[in-house]
Amino acid sequence: MKPSAFVVELLQIAAVVGLAPAFVGWVRMLKCWSQGRTSASLFQPYRDLAKLIGKDVVLAENASWIFRFTPYLLFGTAVLSAGIIPILSVDLPMAPAADIIVIVALFAIARFFTALAGMDIGTAFGGMGASREMMIASLAEPAMLMAIFTVSLTNRSTSLAQIVMVITSGETVVRPSLAFALLAFVMIALAETGRIPVDNPATHLELTMVHEAMILEYSGRHLALIEWAGMMKLFLFVAMGIAAFLPWGIATEGHLLALPAAFGILFAKLGLAGIGIVWIETGLAKMRLFRLTEFLGSAFLLATLGMISFFILD
Amino acid sequence: MNVLPVNVAAASVLLLLVFSLLAAILRRWQAVLVVVSFLTSALASLLAVAAGVWSVGANSTGRIVLPIGLPDLPFHLRLDPLAGFFLTVVGLLAFFVSLYSIGYVRGYLGRRSITSLVIFYCLFLAGMFMVVLADDALFFLVSWEIMAAASYFLVLFENERVENRRAAFLYMVVAHVGAIAILLAFGVLAGCAAGFGSFVGYTFDAMRQATFPVPWATAAFLLAFFGFAAKAGVVPLHVWLPEAHPVAPSNVSALMSGVMLKTAIYGIIRVTFDLIGTFPWWWGALVLVFGLLSAVMGVLYALMQHDLKRLLAYHSVENIGIILIGLGLAMIFTSFQLPLLAALGLIAGLYHTMNHALFKGLLFMGAGAVLHATEERNMEEMGGLIHRMPWTAALFLVGCVSISALPPLNGFVSEWLTFQAFLLSPSLPSQVMKLLIPLGAALLALTGALAAACFVKAFGVTFLGHWRGHRRPTEIREAGWTMRLGMLLAALSCLGLGVMPTLFIEWMDILAEQLVGARLAATASEHGWMWLTPVSYERASYSGGIVFCGILVVVSAAYLLLHVKPGAIHRVPIWDCGFEKLTARMQYNATSFAMPIRRIFGYLFNIKEQAILAPQSGHKAFPVRIRYRLRIRDRVWGWIYKPIVEVSFWLSRKVGRLQQGRIQAYLIYSFVTILVLLVFMR
Numbered sequence: 001m002k003p004s005a006f007v008v009e010l011l012q013i014a015a016v017v018g019l020a021p022a023f024v025g026w027v028r029m030l031k032c033w034s035q036g037r038t039s040a041s042l043f044q045p046y047r048d049l050a051k052l053i054g055k056d057v058v059l060a061e062n063a064s065w066i067f068r069f070t071p072y073l074l075f076g077t078a079v080l081s082a083g084i085i086p087i088l089s090v091d092l093p094m095a096p097a098a099d100i101i102v103i104v105a106l107f108a109i110a111r112f113f114t115a116l117a118g119m120d121i122g123t124a125f126g127g128m129g130a131s132r133e134m135m136i137a138s139l140a141e142p143a144m145l146m147a148i149f150t151v152s153l154t155n156r157s158t159s160l161a162q163i164v165m166v167i168t169s170g171e172t173v174v175r176p177s178l179a180f181a182l183l184a185f186v187m188i189a190l191a192e193t194g195r196i197p198v199d200n201p202a203t204h205l206e207l208t209m210v211h212e213a214m215i216l217e218y219s220g221r222h223l224a225l226i227e228w229a230g231m232m233k234l235f236l237f238v239a240m241g242i243a244a245f246l247p248w249g250i251a252t253e254g255h256l257l258a259l260p261a262a263f264g265i266l267f268a269k270l271g272l273a274g275i276g277i278v279w280i281e282t283g284l285a286k287m288r289l290f291r292l293t294e295f296l297g298s299a300f301l302l303a304t305l306g307m308i309s310f311f312i313l314d
Numbered sequence: 315m316n317v318l319p320v321n322v323a324a325a326s327v328l329l330l331l332v333f334s335l336l337a338a339i340l341r342r343w344q345a346v347l348v349v350v351s352f353l354t355s356a357l358a359s360l361l362a363v364a365a366g367v368w369s370v371g372a373n374s375t376g377r378i379v380l381p382i383g384l385p386d387l388p389f390h391l392r393l394d395p396l397a398g399f400f401l402t403v404v405g406l407l408a409f410f411v412s413l414y415s416i417g418y419v420r421g422y423l424g425r426r427s428i429t430s431l432v433i434f435y436c437l438f439l440a441g442m443f444m445v446v447l448a449d450d451a452l453f454f455l456v457s458w459e460i461m462a463a464a465s466y467f468l469v470l471f472e473n474e475r476v477e478n479r480r481a482a483f484l485y486m487v488v489a490h491v492g493a494i495a496i497l498l499a500f501g502v503l504a505g506c507a508a509g510f511g512s513f514v515g516y517t518f519d520a521m522r523q524a525t526f527p528v529p530w531a532t533a534a535f536l537l538a539f540f541g542f543a544a545k546a547g548v549v550p551l552h553v554w555l556p557e558a559h560p561v562a563p564s565n566v567s568a569l570m571s572g573v574m575l576k577t578a579i580y581g582i583i584r585v586t587f588d589l590i591g592t593f594p595w596w597w598g599a600l601v602l603v604f605g606l607l608s609a610v611m612g613v614l615y616a617l618m619q620h621d622l623k624r625l626l627a628y629h630s631v632e633n634i635g636i637i638l639i640g641l642g643l644a645m646i647f648t649s650f651q652l653p654l655l656a657a658l659g660l661i662a663g664l665y666h667t668m669n670h671a672l673f674k675g676l677l678f679m680g681a682g683a684v685l686h687a688t689e690e691r692n693m694e695e696m697g698g699l700i701h702r703m704p705w706t707a708a709l710f711l712v713g714c715v716s717i718s719a720l721p722p723l724n725g726f727v728s729e730w731l732t733f734q735a736f737l738l739s740p741s742l743p744s745q746v747m748k749l750l751i752p753l754g755a756a757l758l759a760l761t762g763a764l765a766a767a768c769f770v771k772a773f774g775v776t777f778l779g780h781w782r783g784h785r786r787p788t789e790i791r792e793a794g795w796t797m798r799l800g801m802l803l804a805a806l807s808c809l810g811l812g813v814m815p816t817l818f819i820e821w822m823d824i825l826a827e828q829l830v831g832a833r834l835a836a837t838a839s840e841h842g843w844m845w846l847t848p849v850s851y852e853r854a855s856y857s858g859g860i861v862f863c864g865i866l867v868v869v870s871a872a873y874l875l876l877h878v879k880p881g882a883i884h885r886v887p888i889w890d891c892g893f894e895k896l897t898a899r900m901q902y903n904a905t906s907f908a909m910p911i912r913r914i915f916g917y918l919f920n921i922k923e924q925a926i927l928a929p930q931s932g933h934k935a936f937p938v939r940i941r942y943r944l945r946i947r948d949r950v951w952g953w954i955y956k957p958i959v960e961v962s963f964w965l966s967r968k969v970g971r972l973q974q975g976r977i978q979a980y981l982i983y984s985f986v987t988i989l990v991l992l993v994f995m996r
Contacts, residue, residue, distance in 0.1 A: 053876065057883045062780065064700045066711075069869075076868035080861065096845060097860035101733055102721055106861070108766060109720040115770045119902065122698070122779030123890040127902020130774060134767035135910035141763035142756045145733075149752055152737060158854040217889055221876045293914055304753070311740075311749045 004256050008089045011259065015266075016082035016239075020231040021045035023238075023270055030278040045231065052224035060121045060217055070117040071218070071225035077110045078232040087239045088262045089251040090161040099158040100148050103240065104141070107192065107233065111137055114226075118214030129213025132289060136198060136210065139296040140191045143184055146303035150181040151244045153310055160240070164247040176313055180306030182245045186280075187299035189237040191292075194230070195277065197284040198292060201230075208286055238273045242266075319369035320376030320393035323401060323447055326361035329354065330440035334433045341429040348419050351432040355439055356412035362405030362443055369398030373824045383452060390517055392449035395824045396588065400446045400580045403668050404573045406807070407675040408439050411572075414679050414800025415565040417793065421686050422563075431471050431563065438464035438569065445577045450517040451500035455493065458577075462489040465574060468566040469558045481557035488554040492544030496581070499538035503589060506530050521589045531590050535597055538585045546578035548638065549608040550950040552631045556615070559630070560623035560691065564682020567623060571630040572675035576667055579637055586645065587829040595747070598645025605638030606754050609761040614915050617768045618946045620693050620904035622681045625772055626674065629717060632761060633670040636732065637663045639758060643735045644830060646747065653832035655738045658848050660826050661819060661834050662731035668818070669724045669811060673716035676804035680710035683793035683801070684776060688783060693775045693904045695783040702790040705798050707777045712805040714769040716812070719762045722862035724811035727846070729762060730856055734848050764911070771907045780898040813858040816843045905944060912946075920947040 025042040032039030059068070081103050083094040098106070115133050118126035152158040154177060155166040191198040194211040203209050215226050243250065249265030251258035287295060333354045340347045369376070378391040393401070415435070422428050441461030448454035466489070470482040500516070507524035508515030515521065526534070540551075547555035559567045582601075586593060612631030619625040640663025647656035683706045684699060685691055700707040712723065719729040736758070739751035781787040792798075811818055816839040823835040838848050847855040890896050912921070921944070928939035972983070 054881075056881050058886055058889075059883050060888045061885050062698065062701070062888070064707075064778065066700070066778065072869040072872050073865070075872050076865040079868045080864040083864070094860065094864070096841075096847075096851070096855040097857040097864070098721075099854045099856060101730055101854075102726075102856055102861065105719070105721050105726055105730075108718075108763070109715070112715065112718060112720055112766055112770060116774055116778060119770070119774035120778045121888055121890075122898065122901045123888060123896065124900045124902060125890065127774070127779075127907060130770060131902060131907045131910060134770050135914070138760065138763035138767050138911065139914070142759040145759040146752075146756045149737060149755060153740060153752070157852055158734070158737065159852065162852050216891065221881060225872065225876075289910065290913065300756070304756070307752055308749065311745070 002091075005089075005091050005093050007256065008251075008259065009083060009092050009094060012088045012092065013079060013082045015088065015263075016232055016235055017079065017228075019270075020235040021049060021228070023235050023274065024231045026271070027234075027274045027277055030274055031281065034278055034282050049224050049228055052227070053221045055220045057220035057222055059219075062122065063217075064120055066113070067117050067120040067217075068222070070113045071222040071229070073113050074110045074229035075225045077106045078229045078236065081106055081236050082232065084160070085236060085239050086161050086164050086243050086247070086250050087266065088259060089253070090164045091251070091253055092161065095161040096159070100152065100160050100163075100240070100244070101145070101158055103160070104144055104148065108137070108141070110229070110233075114211075114214050121217045123217065125213045125216050129210055129216075132210045133214060135289075136191055136292060136296070139293060140188050140299075143296055143300035143303050144188045144192065146300060146307065147181045147184040147188065148244070150177050150303060150306040150310055153307070154178060160243050164243050164250055165252060167247050168250070168252060175310070177306045177310035178245060180302050180309060182241070184299045184303035184306065185241055185245070186276075187295065187302070189241060190280065191296060191299075193234045193237050195234075196281040197287045197295065200286050203286075235270075238270060241273075242269055318376035318393075319365040319372070319374055319398065320378055320391060320447070322361055322368070323365035323393050323443065324378055324391060326358040326365065326405075327440050327443045327447070329358045329361070330436045330443070333358075334436040334440070337429060337433045337436065341427070344423055344428060345420075347432055348423065348428065349416060351436065352412045352415045352419070355415075355436055356409050358436075358439065359405045359408035359412055362401050363409060365393065366398040366400070366402030366405055367821075369393050370395045370402065370822060370824060377449065387450075387452055387513060387516065389453040389456075390449035390519075391447045391453070392518070393447060395828060396580075396583065397446045399664065399822055399825055400576060400667075401443065403576055403671045404439075404442050404446065407572045407671045407804070408442075408569065410800045410804045411565050411568050411675060411679065412800075413803070414568075414682075414797050417795070417797035418563070418565050418679075418682055418686060420794070426472075430467065434464045434467045435566065438468060438566070438574075442569075442574060442577055446580060449519070451497075451504055452516055455497055455500070458493060458496065461574065461577065462486075462493065465562075465566070465570055468570075469562045471563055471566075472561070475561070477557075478561045481554070481561050485554045485558040488544050488551065492541040492551075495537045495541030495544070497541075499534045499541060499585065502530055502534040502537065503585075506534075518584075518589060522591075526590060528594070531593065532597075535586060535590060535593065539582060539601070542578040542581040542585075543604065545581075546575045546634045546638075547608075547631050548604050548634060549611045549631060550954055552608070552612070553948060553951055553955060555631060556619075556624050556627045559627035560621060564623070564678055564685055567627070568675045568678035568682070571627060571678055572671045575630060575634055576671060579634070579641070579663075579667055582638075582641065583829070587648075593645065593649055595646050595649040595744075598642045598647075598649060599747075600642075601638050601645055602642030602751075602754060605635045605640075605642050606757045608632065608635030609639065610635070610757055610764075611918070613761050613764045613768060614911075614918060615948065617764060617771070617908050617911055618919065620775075621691050622684065622693050622696075622772065622776060623678070623691055625693075625768065626677050626681060629677075629765070629768070630670075630674060632765065633666065633674065633717070636729070636758070636761070637666045637670065639663070639754065640666060640728070640732050640735065643732070643751075646742070646751075647735075647738075648830050650742055650744075652741055653830050654834070654837075654849070655735065655741060656830040657826035657832040657834045658731065658738065659735040660830055661822065661848075662728055662735050664822060664825060665731060665811075665815070665818070666725075666728035669716065669728050669808070672804050672807050672811070673713045673723075673725060676713040676801055676808065677710065677717065679797070679801045679804065680706055680713060683797055684710075686793060686797075687790045688785065690783060693772065696776045696781070697779045697783070697898065697901065698777070698781040698787065699790065700777040702787060703777075703792045706793050706801070709798070709801040709805045710777065711773060712808055714773045716808045718766040718769045720766065722809075722812050722858045722865070724808045724815075727812055727815045727856075727858060729758070731848060732758060734854055738849070767911065771904055775902070775904045775907065779901045782898045782901070782903070813862050814843065815846050815856075815858055819846070918949065920949050920952060921945070
C-alpha cells in the first residue's frame with residue numbers, strides 16, 4: 001500500500017462529501033428544465049445546508065438520545081461508505097474493510113436508526129414513515145442482494161474493488177445476466193434513495209411521504225446532516241452502480257497522476273446518471289404504496305432472471 | 315490427579331445437582347436462597363465455560379465412565395471440541411442469566427415461594443450441560459429428559475394462569491414426541507452398530523466406528539432430525555415455542571430460547587457429522603429447506619405479534635432457521651467433497667449459534683426487565699420507556715441491532731458468512747443445486763430485512779414515543795444493578811464477537827477440521843486478526859473493527875465540528891405540523907406498524923379483521939366509537955395440528971366406550987385377559 005493511496009482515499013471521501021450536494025443540484029436543475037421551469041443555481045443545495053447548519057436546533061421535549069444521535073450516524077455511515085466504494089480509484093486502504101454486502105448493510109443500519117428516530121417523538125407521522133420505510137426496505141433488500149449476487153457470481157467476488165478490477169481487465173465481457181442485474185439495480189436504487197416512483201423527495205403531502213415523514217421533527221444542524229447524508233446516499237448509489245456495471249475510467253492504481261482522468265470520467269458519468277434519473281422521474285408518476293409490491297417484485301424478478309441467465313448462458 | 319477439561323465440566327454438573335438438593339434445606343430463608351443459588355449457578359456456569367473454552371482451545375478430548383446407570387450399561391461422559399463449543403455457548407449465557415436472575419427473581423419474593431424455581435433452574439442447567447457431555451444414547455436421553463422435565467416445571471412456575479398450564483402441557487407433548495423420535499433414531503444406530511440383540515452399540519463410540527447401510531442411516535437421520543427439530547422449534551413443529559417461552563419467568567425464557575434450542579442443534583450436528591459421518595446430498599438439502607422455511611415464517615409470524623416475549627420467541631424460530639441454513643450448506647458441500655466450503659457453512663452456522671444465544675438471551679433479559687418494571691407484556695400498553703429505563707433501553711437496542719444482522723455487531727458476521735457460503739454454490743457439480751441455492755440467499759436477505767422491520771417495531775413501540783399504559787409512568791423504575799450487569803455483559807459479548815470475528819473463528823476452527831476435514835482460519839485470518847477473509851482475500855473481506863471505528867470517528871468528528879460554535883438547543887413541545895391536540899393514542903402502535911407487511915404477506919396467515927361501529931346518534935358516518943378487532947393465527951395449526959387433535963379425540967371417544975363405569979364389565983375384561991394370557995403364554 002503506497003502512501004499516495006491514503007491521499008487518494010482522503011480525496012475520494014472529500015469528493016463525495018463535497019460533490020454530493022452539487023449532484024443533487026444538477027438533478028434538480030435538469031428536472032426544472034425538463035418541466036419548462038427556471039431552475040435554481042447548481043449551488044443552491046450548499047446554501048440550504050449552510051443555512052441549516054447556522055440555525056439553532058428546535059428539539060421536541062421528549063426526544064431521546066436516539067433522536068439526536070441518528071443524524072450523526074447517518075452522516076457517519078455515508079462517509080464510511082464513501083471511503084470504501086471505488087469511485088476514483090480501486091487502490092483504497094479502506095476498501096478491504098467492507099464488501100458490497102456490508103455496504104448494503106451499512107445503509108440498512110442508517111435506515112434502522114432513521115426509522116427509530118421517526119418513532120421517537122411519538123407523532124403519527126413519524127410512525128407512519130417508519131412503518132412504510134421498513135416495509136419498502138424489506139421488499140427492496142432481497143432484490144438488491146439478488147442483483148448484487150448476480151454481479152458477484154459473474155466476477156467471483158463480492159469486493160467492489162475486485163469487481164472493478166475484473167471488469168476493467170476485460171475478463172468479463174458484456175453478459176445478458178449483467179444487463180438484467182443492472183435493470184434491477186436501477187429500480188432498487190430508486191426505491192432505496194427515495195425517488196419517484198417509490199417516494200417523492202420533494203413532497204410534503206402526508207399521504208405520500210415516506211422518508212420526509214420520519215424526519216419532520218428535525219431542525220437546524222440535525223436536519224442539515226440528514227439532508228447531506230441523503231444527498232451522499234444518492235451519489236453513492238450511482239457510484240456503486242458505476243463500479244459494479246460500468247467501471248471503465250476508475251483508476252486501477254493508486255497513482256496521483258491517474259486521478260485527473262478519473263475525475264473527468266466521473267463527472268461525465270454523473271452528468272449522464274443525472275439525466276437518466278430525471279428521465280425516469282419525469283416519465284413516471286409516484287405509485288400508491290401497495291402498488292410498490294409490483295414494482296419491487298418485478299425488480300426481484302429481473303434480478304432472478306439475471307442469475308438464471310448467468311447459470312444457463314455462461 | 316491430572317485435571318482435564320472434562321473433570322471441570324463434571325464438577326460443574328455435580329455442583330448444580332448437589333445444590334438443587336441443598337436448596338430444599340435453604341427454603342425457609344428465601345432471600346438468602348435467591349442470592350446463594352444464583353451465585354452457585356453462576357459459578358457452575360463459569361466452570362462449564364472454562365472447561366469448554368479449554369477443550370476447544372487445546373483440542374483435547376477427555377472421557378469419564380461413571381459407575382452408575384443400568385446394570386452393565388454405565389454412563390459415559392466425553393468432552394471433545396464439539397461438546398466444548400456447545401458447553402461454552404450454554405455456559406456463557408447461563409452465567410449472564412444467573413447474574414441477572416439475582417435481581418429478577420428477587421421480584422417474586424413475598425409473592426410466592428421461589429424454591430421450586432431455584433431447584434428446577436439448577437436442574438435445567440445441569441441437564442443442558444449433561445446433554446452436551448453425554449457419550450452414550452442412554453445417558454443422552456436421560457439428560458435430555460431431565461432438561462425437558464425441569465423446563466416443563468419452570469414453564470409451569472406461575473401455574474395459576476390457564477395459559478401457562480396449557481402451554482406447559484403442549485410443550486410436554488411435543489417434547490416427548492420428539493424424544494421418542496430421538497430414542498428410535500439411537501435405536502436404529504445402535505442396532506446397526508452392534509446387531510439388534512446386543513447392547514454394546516449404545517455408546518457413541520460404537521456408533522462412530524460402525525458403517526451404516528444407507529436405508530438405515532437415512533431412517534436414523536430422519537428420525538433424529540424430526541426429534542431435534544421438534545425441540546428446536548423448526549417450522550412446522552414450532553407451535554409449542556411461542557406458547558411456552560413467553561409464559562416462563564424471563565430468566566428462564568432467556569435460557570430456553572437462547573440455549574436450550576441449541577442442544578437440538580448440537581444433536582443434529584452430533585448425529586449427522588459425527589455418528590453417521592457420510593451422507594447423501596439431499597439430507598443437506600432437506601435441512602436447508604427447513605431452515606429457509608423456518609427463517610422466513612418465523613420472522614413473519616414475529617412481525618404480527620404485539621406481546622413482546624412472544625415476538626422474541628418467534629424470532630427464535632427464525633434464528634434456528636438461519637443456523638440450519640448454515641448447517642444445510644455445510645452438509646451439501648460435504649457430500650460433494652468440498653471440505654473447505656463445508657467448513658465455511660459450518661462455521662457460519664456455529665457462529666450464529668453463539669450469536670443467537672447471546673443476543674436472544676440479552677433481548678429476553680431486557681424484556682424481563684420491562685416486564686418487571688411495568689408488569690405488562692403487551693407492547694401496545696408501553697411506550698417511552700427509554701426515559702424511565704435508560705440502561706435497559708440502550709442494552710436492548712444493542713440486542714435489536716445484533717439480531718437484525720446490522721454491522722458492526724455480531725449478528726451481521728454470521729449472516730455475512732452465510733451469504734458467502736451461498737455464493738460458493740457454482741462450485742457444486744449439480745446444475746440444479748447451483749441455481750437453486752442462490753435463490754435461498756434471497757430468502758435469507760428477506761429474513762434479515764423483515765427482522766430489522768420487526769425490531770424497529772419492537773424497540774420503537776416499547777421504548778420510544780409516549781407512555782400508553784394505564785399505570786403512572788413515574789412508578790416505573792430502572793432494573794437493579796445485577797440485572798443490568800447480566801445484560802451489559804451479554805451486550806459487550808455481542809460487540810466483541812462483531813468487532814473481532816477472526817479471533818473467535820480461529821478458536822473454533824478445530825471443529826471444522828474434525829467434522830468436515832478442513833480449516834477455515836488459514837484463509838480467514840491470513841491478513842491479520844482485523845480482516846476476515848473467508849476463502850480468499852480477492853473474494854471477499856470484512857473488518858468489523860474498522861467499520862466500528864470508522865463510524866465512531868466520523869460521528870465524533872461531525873459532532874465536534876458542528877459544536878465549535880455552540881448552537882443553542884431549544885426544548886419545545888412537539889411540533890407535529892402544527893397540530894396541537896396530540897395524544898398518546900395517536901402514535902403508531904405494534905399493530906399499525908405491521909399493517910403494510912400484514913397486507914402484503916397476509917395470505918400466509920389466518921387473519922380475521924373486524925371494525926365494529928358502536929351505536930351512534932345521528933348519521934352512520936359519525937360513529938361515537940370504533941372497536942377494532944384483529945385475530946391472527948398460525949396456518950400451520952389448522953393444517954397439521956388440528957387434524958391430529960381431532961383424530962386423537964375421535965380415537966379416544968371410540969376407545970372410551972370400553973369404559974362404562976360398570977364393575978361387571980371391568981371384571982369381564984380382566985377375566986378375558988387372564989384367559990387369553992393362560993392360553994397363549996402357557
